[in-house]
């Protein structure tokens with residue numbers, strides 16, 4: 247997600263960093279580059295224009311604070327503006343006081359609606375809610391079957407529907423059934439079409455008025471870029487939506503749709519789909535996402551994600567160690583193995599501060615063989631070496647390479663990558679710690 251933009255902005259800020267004073271000329275130059283970066287990320291033209299205007303008026307003439315450089319000040323302004331662009335604060339789903347609270351998922355065919363329904367059921371069930379699912383896609387029996395199979399896989403009950411009935415009747419009856427079964431939430435997976443058509447909209451409107459959903463969520467495919475925003479706008483105009491779930495963010499390096507959405511249609515992005523696996527749905531946090539785009543990494547997200555797999559205590563200990571700069575090679579190995587369990591390796595690594603800068607490891611990351619090599623190398627080290635990599639001299643490197651069936655170059659590469667990660671972590675966790683990071687003060 248957002249890799250291209252992050253890379254471009256990093257370049258802009260690097261050039262600004264050396265400047266001692268913020269004058270109109272260097273602000274203008276930086277803004278030109280930021281503008282290009284946003285346009286290349288496929289952000290809506292008008293949104294870019296407003297964004298740049300706003301940053302300009304905030305930047306020029308502003309007194310440079312004593313403690314930070316002008317470059318850092320621009321980073322801060324861009325960061326704040328980016329947070330606003332992404333929606334400000336993360337938006338919770340509304341459930342109201344009815345049981346069940348119907349949540350209606352709408353969108354075009356292939357956008358990932360069915361997958362997302364099940365992912366959302368899983369997220370809500372994990373938060374302690376009793377959740378049921380139903381498919382109203384009577385036109386594609388395969389879609390109904392897909393929901394049943396996927397729901398079963400995660401243990402979320404799918405209410406059986408008769409495809410000879412009307413979608414409206416299916417939804418109304420499913421709400422009744424969900425009430426009898428005591429579900430707190432009922433997710434309605436509706437039918438999509440390849441394009442917006444009146445019949446589809448009519449059907450959705452009827453479902454809306456029959457069940458009065460607590461939330462209507464538009465499911466948008468991030469890969470379709472600005473089209474996703476246009477279709478969302480149309481759904482909002484014709485049906486009225488409460489928010490958006492953007493799928494396939496993992497396959498979209500630009501992120502323009504996510505960046506334009508709030509400004510164009512005024513509705514928040516609530517969740518993002520980041521992979522095909524059932525656990526690849528995340529609450530969307532504008533603040534954290536802005537930090538990630540600006541290349542500052544996100545220890546919070548990393549720890550939060552880690553907590554769902556590792557037990558909480560372990561994650562807390564890890565966080566403490568990261569903060570105290572005691573992240574050992576053993577932790578590094580543990581993390582790589584945990585990450586593998588979580589599925590989306592690239593994504594997790596992207597959250598480690600500075601990781602996007604470590605190209606060599608990034609390339610090695612998704613490769614299973616490479617991962618096992620790293621594990622083998624670390625396993626061949628003594629406890630002392632794992633706790634203090636600085637003692638690993640040439641002789642030890644040779645021994646480790648031999649023991650792990652790898653080469654000295656492999657050992658060197660691993661130690662280099664580890665040292666770089668450790669350095670980044672130290673940089674972000676020292677001097678005022680996370681607060682400084684959040685202020686964009688690095």
Ligand code: GDP
Nearest residue numbers: 355356357358359360361493494519520521522
């Ligand atoms: P529907 O027609 O809208 O119900 O779409 P489906 O749920 O059947 O999804 C269409 C395709 O998109 C499937 O192959 C899904 O695995 C895939 N998909 C859905 N969400 C994501 C996502 O967040 N990331 C990726 N990479 N693929 C996704």
